[in-house]
Amino acid sequence: MSGFDETTRTLNFDAPNSYIGRSVTRPQARRLAQGRSHYVDDMVLPRMLHVAYVRSPHAHAKIVAIESKKAAAMPGVVRIAAGADIAMVCKPYVGVLTHLAGMRSPPQYPLAMDVARWQGEPVVAVVAASRAEAEDAAEMVDVIYEELPAALDAERALDPAEPKIHKEFDSNLCFRRVVDTGGVDAAMKDAHLVVEDTIHFGRHTGVTLEPRAILADYSRADESMTVYHCGQSPHMMQGIIASRLSLDEHRVRIIARDVGGSFGIKIHTYGDEMAACALSLMLGRPVKFAADRYESFVSDIHARDHRVRAKLAVDREGNMLALEIDDLTGVGPYSMFPRSSGVECNQVLNLTGGPYKHKEYRATGTVVFQNKNLMCQYRAVGHPIAIAVAEHMVDQAAAKLGIDPLEMRKKNVVPDDAYPYKSPSGMRFEALSHQQCLAKLFEIMQYDELRREQSELRKKGVHRGIGLSCFIEVTNPSPMFYGVGGARIAAQDGCTIKLDANGSIVAATGVTEQGQGTETIMAQIAATAVGVEMSCVKVLTGDTDKVPYGGGTWASRAAGIGGEAVLQAGLALKRNILEIGAVILKTSASELDIVDGKVVKKGTEQGITLAELARICYYRGNELPVDFQPELIVTRHYRVKDYPFVFCNGVQGCLLEVDADTGFVKLLKMWCVDDCGRVINPKLVDEQVRGGIVQGIGGALYEQCLYDERGQMLNATMADYLVPMAAEMPDIETAHVQTPTKTSMLGAKGAGEAGTGGAPAAIMNAVNDALRPLGAKVTQQPITPEVVLKSLGRV
Amino acid sequence: MSAAADTLEISLTLNGERVKRAVPARLNLADFLRHEMELTGTHVGCEHGVCGACTVRVDGEIARSCLMFAAQADGCTVDTIEGMSDSRELEELQSAFVLYNALQCGFCTPGMLMAAQALLRDEPDPSRERIREYLSGNYCRCTGYQSIVDAVEAVAKARKGRSK
Numbered sequence: 001m002s003g004f005d006e007t008t009r010t011l012n013f014d015a016p017n018s019y020i021g022r023s024v025t026r027p028q029a030r031r032l033a034q035g036r037s038h039y040v041d042d043m044v045l046p047r048m049l050h051v052a053y054v055r056s057p058h059a060h061a062k063i064v065a066i067e068s069k070k071a072a073a074m075p076g077v078v079r080i081a082a083g084a085d086i087a088m089v090c091k092p093y094v095g096v097l098t099h100l101a102g103m104r105s106p107p108q109y110p111l112a113m114d115v116a117r118w119q120g121e122p123v124v125a126v127v128a129a130s131r132a133e134a135e136d137a138a139e140m141v142d143v144i145y146e147e148l149p150a151a152l153d154a155e156r157a158l159d160p161a162e163p164k165i166h167k168e169f170d171s172n173l174c175f176r177r178v179v180d181t182g183g184v185d186a187a188m189k190d191a192h193l194v195v196e197d198t199i200h201f202g203r204h205t206g207v208t209l210e211p212r213a214i215l216a217d218y219s220r221a222d223e224s225m226t227v228y229h230c231g232q233s234p235h236m237m238q239g240i241i242a243s244r245l246s247l248d249e250h251r252v253r254i255i256a257r258d259v260g261g262s263f264g265i266k267i268h269t270y271g272d273e274m275a276a277c278a279l280s281l282m283l284g285r286p287v288k289f290a291a292d293r294y295e296s297f298v299s300d301i302h303a304r305d306h307r308v309r310a311k312l313a314v315d316r317e318g319n320m321l322a323l324e325i326d327d328l329t330g331v332g333p334y335s336m337f338p339r340s341s342g343v344e345c346n347q348v349l350n351l352t353g354g355p356y357k358h359k360e361y362r363a364t365g366t367v368v369f370q371n372k373n374l375m376c377q378y379r380a381v382g383h384p385i386a387i388a389v390a391e392h393m394v395d396q397a398a399a400k401l402g403i404d405p406l407e408m409r410k411k412n413v414v415p416d417d418a419y420p421y422k423s424p425s426g427m428r429f430e431a432l433s434h435q436q437c438l439a440k441l442f443e444i445m446q447y448d449e450l451r452r453e454q455s456e457l458r459k460k461g462v463h464r465g466i467g468l469s470c471f472i473e474v475t476n477p478s479p480m481f482y483g484v485g486g487a488r489i490a491a492q493d494g495c496t497i498k499l500d501a502n503g504s505i506v507a508a509t510g511v512t513e514q515g516q517g518t519e520t521i522m523a524q525i526a527a528t529a530v531g532v533e534m535s536c537v538k539v540l541t542g543d544t545d546k547v548p549y550g551g552g553t554w555a556s557r558a559a560g561i562g563g564e565a566v567l568q569a570g571l572a573l574k575r576n577i578l579e580i581g582a583v584i585l586k587t588s589a590s591e592l593d594i595v596d597g598k599v600v601k602k603g604t605e606q607g608i609t610l611a612e613l614a615r616i617c618y619y620r621g622n623e624l625p626v627d628f629q630p631e632l633i634v635t636r637h638y639r640v641k642d643y644p645f646v647f648c649n650g651v652q653g654c655l656l657e658v659d660a661d662t663g664f665v666k667l668l669k670m671w672c673v674d675d676c677g678r679v680i681n682p683k684l685v686d687e688q689v690r691g692g693i694v695q696g697i698g699g700a701l702y703e704q705c706l707y708d709e710r711g712q713m714l715n716a717t718m719a720d721y722l723v724p725m726a727a728e729m730p731d732i733e734t735a736h737v738q739t740p741t742k743t744s745m746l747g748a749k750g751a752g753e754a755g756t757g758g759a760p761a762a763i764m765n766a767v768n769d770a771l772r773p774l775g776a777k778v779t780q781q782p783i784t785p786e787v788v789l790k791s792l793g794r795v
Numbered sequence: 796m797s798a799a800a801d802t803l804e805i806s807l808t809l810n811g812e813r814v815k816r817a818v819p820a821r822l823n824l825a826d827f828l829r830h831e832m833e834l835t836g837t838h839v840g841c842e843h844g845v846c847g848a849c850t851v852r853v854d855g856e857i858a859r860s861c862l863m864f865a866a867q868a869d870g871c872t873v874d875t876i877e878g879m880s881d882s883r884e885l886e887e888l889q890s891a892f893v894l895y896n897a898l899q900c901g902f903c904t905p906g907m908l909m910a911a912q913a914l915l916r917d918e919p920d921p922s923r924e925r926i927r928e929y930l931s932g933n934y935c936r937c938t939g940y941q942s943i944v945d946a947v948e949a950v951a952k953a954r955k956g957r958s959k
Contacts, residue, residue, distance in 0.1 A: 025893050032901025033889040033908065035836020035876030042835035132821075209840045209848055209902040209936050260838070260902030261936045293841045515899030515937050687896050687942060694939035718841040718934070726940040727931040731923075755939075 004529070004571055011529075011567070011745060013678065017596065019524035019534055023683035026520040028513075038257040040213035040230045045286040048215070049078055051276050052134035053289075054124035054141045055298065056116030059152065059371040059711025060163065061145035063114055066124055071140040076133030079283060080141065081125045081275070083111035090278040091244045093269055095337035097485030103175040103342050103367075105335035106166045110271035110278065116145070117165060117333035118373050119711055120298025122272045127279055127287060150371035150711045154330030155307065157368035165333050165369045174335055175342040175367040179349050181424045184362040187322035191313035195396040200780040201385055201760075203305035204703035205297065206378050207723050210260020212300060213290040214273045216280035224251040227277060230259050231266045232512055233552030238544045239488045240269055240338065241277050256542035259514040263379040263695065265300050266514075267554055269337040272299060297716035301336060302705050303378035305329055306348065306385045312393035313360075318403045320412045322360035323353045323424075325389060329367055332374035338487045341375050342367050347382025347474065350425050353390045355434050355470040355649065357414045361424035371711050377554075379695055383473060383757030388781070391469040391761035392768075399772060405468050405765065406447060409651075410438055413470060430642075432649040434470055436737045437673040441468070444735050445653045445671050458773060464668075467654040467766025471758035475676075475750025476560035476646035476743070478639060492639035493562045494548025495569040497526060499577060499632040501618040503597065503611030505530055507569065508540040510550015511562030516752060517684040518558045522566045524680055525746065529570025530577070531594030532610065548635055556750020559680060560646060561638055564744040568636035580613060580630045584623075638744065646741045648749035650674040652693070654762035655730075658770040660792060663785030665701060665767055667730040670759065675737040677749035685751045686734045692755020693732055698724045700760035704782050805869040810834075810878025818865040824858075825849040827865035828875060836876035836905045840934065847933030850906035851875050857913045876905035879912070887953070888912060891946035899937030907933045911947045920955055923948060 004011045013020040031037065068080045092107035112123045124141050128134035149163040156162050157172040165172055188194050215228040225247055229237055234254035242249035259266065276289040291299065309326040327348045331341035345365040353361060398408035413434035414421050421429045441447070447466075454464045482489040493510040500506055507526045513519045519539040527534040540546055548565075551557065578589040581599035585592070585607060593602050600607035616623055617630040624630065640646060653671040658664075672689050679685050702722035706714040715721045740747025760781055767788070768777050776791040789795040806815040809832060818827055825842075828834040828851065837860055840848035844862040851860045852874040879885045885908050891897070898904040907930065914921060914929045921929065926944045935943060 026896065029893045029896065029898055029901070030889065032898055033885075033892050033904050034880040035834075035905040036880075037836070037901050039835075039838070039902065041839075042829075132819075207936060208900075209846060209934060210838070210900065211840070259900060261900040263936070293843065515901060517896075517899075683896055687899065687938060690939035690941050691899065691937045692939075695936070717843055718845040719843050723934060723936065724939075725931040725934065726927040726944065727924075729927070729940050731941055732939060 019528045020678065020680055021682065022524070023681055024520065024524060024534060026517050028519060032258070039210050039260050040215055040228050041290040043215055043228055045215065045217055048286040048288055049127050049129060049283065050131040050134045051125050051127045051279055051287055051289045052131060052138045053122040053272055054126065054138050054143060056112060056119055056121045056123050058116060058145055058147050059119050059150040060148040061116050062148060063112060063116060063123065064144040064146050067142040068124065071126060071137040074133065074137040074140060076129035077126065077137045078129065079127040079279065081279060083109055083113040083123065086110050086125065086275045086278045087113065089245060089281055090274055093244060093337040095335035095340045097340045097342065097482065097487060099485040100175055100177070100340065100342045100346060103335065103340060104169065105174060106168055108334045108337065110274040118371055119713060120373055122275065125275050125279060127283065152370055152372060152707065152711050154328055154368050154370055157330060157370055165371060172369040174331060174369050175345065177346065177349060177365045179361065179363040179425050181360050181362065183360040184322045184324050187360045188311065188313045191321050192316040193397060193400055194311055194313045195393060195400060196311045197392065197396060197779050198307065198309045199389055199392060201304045201306045202704035202782050203302045204699050205300055205302045205705055206263045206265035208261035208263060208265050211291040211293060211296045212266060212270065212273065214276050215286060215288040216277040217286040218280040218284060220284045224253070225277065225281065226253045226255065228255050228257065231256050232262045232514060232554055233267050233489070234512065234542055234544045235510065235549050236489050236552060244274060245277060245281055254544045256512055262514040264377045264381065264554060268301055268339065268376055270299065293718055294716050297721065298373055298713055301376040301378065302373050303344065303375055304385065304699060305375060308385065308389050310389050310393050312397055314397045318398065318401050318408055318411055320356050320358035323358055323390065323393065324362045325352050326364045327366070330370040330372065331367055332372050333369050334374055336374050336376035338489065339377055339482065343377055344382045348386045350427055351382060351386035351472060354423050354427060354472040355414065356390070356412045359424060363425065372707060379692065380753035380756035383471065383753060384696060384699060384760045387469055387471045387757055388761040388764055391765055395765045395768065406438065406442060409468060409470055413438065428643055429647050430741055430743065431739050432472065432647060433675045433737045433739045434649060437649065437651045437675060440673045440735050440737060441651045441653055441671060444733055450655060463658045463660055463770040463774070465656050465658060465766035465768065465770025467762040467764065467769055469652045469758045469761035469765065471651065471754060472647050472649045473556065473750065473754045473757055474645045475556040475648050476640050477555050477557060478641065478644050480644035481555065490549060490551040492637050493550035493565050494635055494637040495565040496548050496633065496635040497569040497573050499573065499610060499614050501614050503609060503614045505532055505537045506540065507537060507566055508547040509562050509566055510548050510552065511558040512542050512553040514553065516558070516688060517681060518553060521559055521563060521680045521684065525563050525566045526570045529567050530574050532597040536597060548637065556752040559748040560744065560750055561640065563680065563748050564746045565636055565638040567746050568638060569634055572634040572636055576631050576634060577610065577613065580617060581608065583625060583628055584608060584613065584616060640743050642743050646743055646749050648676045648754060650754050650758065652758040652762040654766040656763070656766045656770065658767060658788060660774060663788035665783060665788065667697065667728065669730045670732045670762070672732065672755060672758065673735045673737060674751065674754050675739050676751035676754065677738060678740040678747035679736055679738055680748055688751045689734050689755045690732045692753060693759045694724050694729055696756040696759025697729065697763065700763040700781050700783060702782055803866045805866055807868045807870065808872040810875060820864065820866055822865045823861055824863040824865050824868055825860035828860060834875045834877050838902050838905065840902065847906045847910065848903050850909040850933065852909060857909050876908065885912060887950050888946070891950045895942045895946040895949065897938060897942040897946040903933060903935045907935065907943060915951055920951055
């Protein structure tokens, strides 16, 4: 029984046969575990060619000449193309959103035209019969550069003496925004205590284990382009490729099969991918581009790289009165298309201090261009910055006042009964549960016991730290995120669901799977809505020819938006099936229900199976009344209407040990209490939280794209760029509070980014908690041993 | 002579079958398996021997196929995820990986399973710390590792229970 009440239009998610809230395993996991995956680089098409790129070795250089005769004569080489050649078939793109007022970025071409603006920018494409031959020939291409002075340091980017990256602009400014409630200065002046700090966040990147890849197959016969893309947003890519290459959009098909990790990295417009599509169009043959790891490091978007000055004013009791931040971030030489590189800074302004009830807030955000790789949206966009800044300041104030950090938070969070609530930055929160989450964290951490243990160990010279972070997370964005700014990125999503002739259910959804378990939870929702076993449900994703138009999977939107569309489609299909059942069983639909794949009279087991019902509809229509046409396919769409975003929230805890002699930080344990609304699959939510936390740990302790003074990335290999490995990672304990959103029947908020957003704050607070008795403090991430030792004055 | 034209005859036992091929001297084993033998379950993540995604078994020991030339596999017995799945050697670990959701995107999984199988062969009763340490040569960017440790630990415990 699906437990849907037609009168109240509510679904009983606890009904005996409901799959909602059950940790079912992922059907496709077995296929992946057997190595039977279909990543783009696994694919081979007839007459397929490979493209390799000559990339700029300079951060900023004029391209004086390109000599490619020798390369063109190499074995297997089919075509060598420079920026201007590609520009003949591919229009440039501009990565600005109009609702981020004043944002600017010049047109960007797939390959550098006359000037290369970051080390790693693709300059020449070499197409050959194999990747090895393309690389051999690429080495023989001679590009003559005239090196130009580079603008690298975001702090100096707006200095008139700095080199200007774009001649059409008067400065290296990309975007600036100020949020101001008006009373910050007065509140600071009258406050009992004002704490102040400047916090630096390093540049890091996604390091998807599967590098970016694309296989473009243009057919001159029917002027169609099929693109196998390792990405998160097939319809967005369809629009971009069609418009840039001047193709009919309906003749462009994007297929995203298995994706080997994405995390926001594979949702942008990359020149090397656009050029591969352009080359397929030019040659009329399939062209594959698969980035190697070096290319990933210098061309996959980077993220973070913020300097935030912050001030927090509190009263004598520790009540937060006013918060002020000034965020500066460098985003590379262009704003990334189509989502723009202003969003991370914009999020920092929107989200900082979001859990708390201070009234006054002023935030200045400055986004500047620089001659480094482009920066854009990576998992938990802006959240790690916003949360770490606020949580650091809360701890600084608490320490000055001698208040326990947990008490400080309990005192200052917006109470659970105060929602809906509007933050001083203008964010509207429907219903959050900071108090419940803090209470639960206190319990699962055994907080008092940890504090006792900590003080015992301190006597023995062991420096343990306990850190907390209250967080909010933007999920389920409405059209107010991108659509309003002119980007062709769908906020709505759809599901087409059908009853097949054998009685099975097929659901096609616009959201995508990159390993999170999207297809599994959609099958759980569809099975529950229709009233069948999950094994009868097949879910289709990742093919613009086969799924309803949708946004894909990003901003933790798949469960909340895609899931609601599946739920509504499933319920609509059920209504249709019951009407058909009523005709066949000569009763009324209201007397019937679907239980375990059978249409039955309510409260009985009498009826017919869906297989039998489908058989009659598809093969034996003669048995139905002449005026009755059964419809066994329905489509439903959903978008968030009542709020610009649906926020989720939670709290994390971290226990670690700092070695004051070596500066090493050893993570002992992490906890997360997460409220993502209705939990569809607890195991999958927990794994999103854990995986997310570990990516947050990466940014907080290990990961950084290091550049030298000439703009050369120094650690563009996996051997040199540190990502979290199994041995250093702690066990992570999770718990849930469920506050379903009323913006949908399903009530699901997102869960994909909470871990990454909250972890860096908890870790930095724990490190500072450990260092405090030693009179030291870190305000910089990643918190490397060197950073710790410097804070202790030991190096 | 260009590097690409310099080919060598090799013969090896690949997933239990005798294979003979002429391979370019510079071809690495990972590319040989993926491109020549169409065994795409072996993945290439870094080409530096760091990430572990390309881990295969050569003469019974796990090896980074991106750090070996195909020519070095001449006369060897090579096992990949495809062969070890078909033979059901990995079934217990694979089932545990599915049950514990010890994989998300699946790109690291074949290599991770190779490493886990080698660990349990040599050390049937590893602690969680030992599992974490042993698997540190295999990067996973999705799971955060805990579920992988859970899955490997569960298989070790199940085997121990049976051997009693």
